[in-house]
Amino acid sequence: MIEEFFSNWILPTVRVSAPLVFAALGGMWCERSGVIQIGLEGFMLVGAFFAAVTTHYFSNPYLGLVAAALSGLALSWIYGVSVLRFRANQIVAGTAINLFALGVPPFLSKVWFDSTGNTPPIPGEAQFRFTPLVLMGVSILLSVFVFSSTRFGLRLRFAGEHPEALKSAGVSVEWKRWQGIALSGILAGIGGATLSTYLSSSFTRNMSAGRGFIALAAVILGKWKPVPTVLACLLFGFTDQVQIRLQGVVLWGESPVPVQWIQILPYLITLLVLTFAVGRSRAPRRLGVVE
Amino acid sequence: MDMKNTRCWRIGVAAWVIIAGAGVALFSGAEAADLRVGLVLERSGKDDKSFNASAYQGLKRAEKELGLTTKTVEAPDNSAYESLQRAFAEKKFDLIIAVGFHQLEAVKNNAARFPNQKFLLIDEDAKAPNVRSVMFEEHEGSYLVGALAALHTKSGKVGFIGGMDVPLIRRFEMGFAAGVKKINPKAEVTANYLGVTGDAWNNPPKAKELALDQYNRGIEVIFVAAGNSGLGVFDAAAEKNKLAIGVDSNQDWIKPGYILTSMMKRVDEAVFDSIRMFKEGKFETGLVRYGVKSKGVDYSVDEHNAKLVAESDKKQLEALRAQIISGQIKVPDYYLVQKKK
Numbered sequence: 285m286i287e288e289f290f291s292n293w294i295l296p297t298v299r300v301s302a303p304l305v306f307a308a309l310g311g312m313w314c315e316r317s318g319v320i321q322i323g324l325e326g327f328m329l330v331g332a333f334f335a336a337v338t339t340h341y342f343s344n345p346y347l348g349l350v351a352a353a354l355s356g357l358a359l360s361w362i363y364g365v366s367v368l369r370f371r372a373n374q375i376v377a378g379t380a381i382n383l384f385a386l387g388v389p390p391f392l393s394k395v396w397f398d399s400t401g402n403t404p405p406i407p408g409e410a411q412f413r414f415t416p417l418v419l420m421g422v423s424i425l426l427s428v429f430v431f432s433s434t435r436f437g438l439r440l441r442f443a444g445e446h447p448e449a450l451k452s453a454g455v456s457v458e459w460k461r462w463q464g465i466a467l468s469g470i471l472a473g474i475g476g477a478t479l480s481t482y483l484s485s486s487f488t489r490n491m492s493a494g495r496g497f498i499a500l501a502a503v504i505l506g507k508w509k510p511v512p513t514v515l516a517c518l519l520f521g522f523t524d525q526v527q528i529r530l531q532g533v534v535l536w537g538e539s540p541v542p543v544q545w546i547q548i549l550p551y552l553i554t555l556l557v558l559t560f561a562v563g564r565s566r567a568p569r570r571l572g573v574v575e
Numbered sequence: 576m577d578m579k580n581t582r583c584w585r586i587g588v589a590a591w592v593i594i595a596g597a598g599v600a601l602f603s604g605a606e607a608a609d610l611r612v613g614l615v616l617e618r619s620g621k622d623d624k625s626f627n628a629s630a631y632q633g634l635k636r637a638e639k640e641l642g643l644t645t646k647t648v649e650a651p652d653n654s655a656y657e658s659l660q661r662a663f664a665e666k667k668f669d670l671i672i673a674v675g676f677h678q679l680e681a682v683k684n685n686a687a688r689f690p691n692q693k694f695l696l697i698d699e700d701a702k703a704p705n706v707r708s709v710m711f712e713e714h715e716g717s718y719l720v721g722a723l724a725a726l727h728t729k730s731g732k733v734g735f736i737g738g739m740d741v742p743l744i745r746r747f748e749m750g751f752a753a754g755v756k757k758i759n760p761k762a763e764v765t766a767n768y769l770g771v772t773g774d775a776w777n778n779p780p781k782a783k784e785l786a787l788d789q790y791n792r793g794i795e796v797i798f799v800a801a802g803n804s805g806l807g808v809f810d811a812a813a814e815k816n817k818l819a820i821g822v823d824s825n826q827d828w829i830k831p832g833y834i835l836t837s838m839m840k841r842v843d844e845a846v847f848d849s850i851r852m853f854k855e856g857k858f859e860t861g862l863v864r865y866g867v868k869s870k871g872v873d874y875s876v877d878e879h880n881a882k883l884v885a886e887s888d889k890k891q892l893e894a895l896r897a898q899i900i901s902g903q904i905k906v907p908d909y910y911l912v913q914k915k916k
């Protein structure tokens with residue numbers, strides 16, 4: 285019974301939440317430093333793509349993971365240059381990043397595989413079994429620790445909350461924001477890698493399917509704090525599971541509940557939780573303010 | 576210069592770069608003398624290993640065998656169809672092929688705007704004088720693979736996973752369930768859908784979760800009609816050592832040994848035939864139906880699944896096919912059932 289519950293509910297929920305958790309933690313770090321991050325979707329997409337390509341060529345998912353982190357980092361650098369160096373509007377720049385990331389995989393896969401946006405499948409033995417889940421646990425623990433108990437975490441939070449204090453202490457605000465952006469790129473890139481090398485066995489076009497934005501919603505739902513953010517991701521993953529598992533199940537009467545009703549469940553639960561359970565969610569005070 | 580000005584300027588530059596890029600992508604290439612055919616594919620694109628891939632193969636075969644100039648474009652989203660088709664029409668392409676039911680409205684509009692332009696529309700009926708509409712009797716082909724699925728289950732539990740919840744996919748499901756019940760009246764068919772938006776065609780991770788759930792419930796064979804998302808179901812079949820059934824193209828090669836068969840929709844044949852007719856000057860507009868009779872829908876048997884499909888299976892399926900053609904078996908058609916309601 286317990287074993288069944290574990291394999292039917294807990295494990296799948298954690299599994300489908302994994303990409304969200306990585307991206308949301310990245311988003312949290314970035315926004316805490318005072319930079320709006322709507323480019324998570326784009327980082328995930330390039331991360332997923334480069335993970336699939338690297339794993340395809342080297343049959344080694346760990347290399348794929350590294351490639352995903354690096355490609356996310358590279359893309360986040362472009363974002364950093366535009367919003368920190370050239371002070372571009374963060375929403376517009378983030379949107380541009382997402383649009384750019386939408387175009388990169390089709391273009392490169394055309395050059396490399398003569399395909400428009402899909403990569404060749406990864407052999408089964410080069411797929412991850414459970415490593416991403418371990419990595420996810422480590423990232424959560426590290427995030428919680430760094431967030432609350434290190435100088436780095438404190439300073440990064442001050443960059444988004446009270447940059448003047450940081451300045452008067454002689455610490456560069458811009459540098460903290462660079463770090464926040466880099467963290468979001470790396471983590472969201474890894475989140476993308478879990479999509480293409482763990483939850484499936486190839487990259488398909490636009491495979492992030494809005495998960496970057498759901499991750500951002502989780503950050504807001506989680507009040508920009510690590511543990512609640514992770515819990516919000518798990519909630520989204522769980523509602524998705526409920527939706528999957530209730531399809532075609534007879535709850536009462538003769539015929540199963542119509543699929544349409546089941547499919548609105550995730551949105552309904554999210555709305556209800558947002559309205560009633562969360563309470564006030566306050567953004568970092570200087571989020572999105574160009575200094 | 577204040578912030579607003581800079582912002583406008585930047586958005587403008589970005590928009591122009593995107594427009595210029597799209598323009599170059601669309602109009603580079605196709606400049607030659609002979610028959611020119613333009614193909615407009617859906618978002619999942621020519622490498623979906625399924626529906627769009629099949630259309631693309633038909634076009635490539637025609638290009639090789641009939642000697643024509645072709646140009647393929649993929650729509651980034653559903654609102655792009657009309658402008659992509661129009662771009663071909665304005666470039667005076669001889670034939671424009673639109674693949675997928677999402678393109679119906681766009682074809683209707685463009686057919687009215689360019690009355691001398693010939694169109695081929697797959698999967699919907701445009702009811703226009705200059706459009707050849709090809710529809711497939713998916714329910715008949717699904718019936719055959721449903722029967723095969725029932726022959727390969729001991730428990731009588733089979734599953735169906737659809738992409739976007741639309742009537743076309745319901746038609747697959749209904750035919751499939753009827754085929755299963757023909758062989759095993761006590762069988763149970765569980766149907767799941769990935770979603771109600773276009774993302775449903777491109778979400779293999781979610782499809783895999785659905786499939787794992789079905790296999791965990793004791794289901795032995797899953798028929799999937801979900802574009803790119805189908806790949807996730809094949810992954811699950813390999814992981815659980817169960818069987819899956821592919822769709823549209825012959826997908827048996829993707830995970831040999833775990834894909835029982837594929838319900839082939841010969842979009843490639845329809846595309847090739849239409850282009851050949853066009854070339855020979857025999858292009859007929861109006862609605863054409865491809866069913867099991869013309870093998871426009873069929874189950875696949877090749878070297879990848881030869882070990883799975885026994886001779887006796889084939890005999891039974893051929894008998895069913897003959898009965899469908901003769902009218903002895905009436906496969907329930909979701910489109911008709913819906914109309915009656």
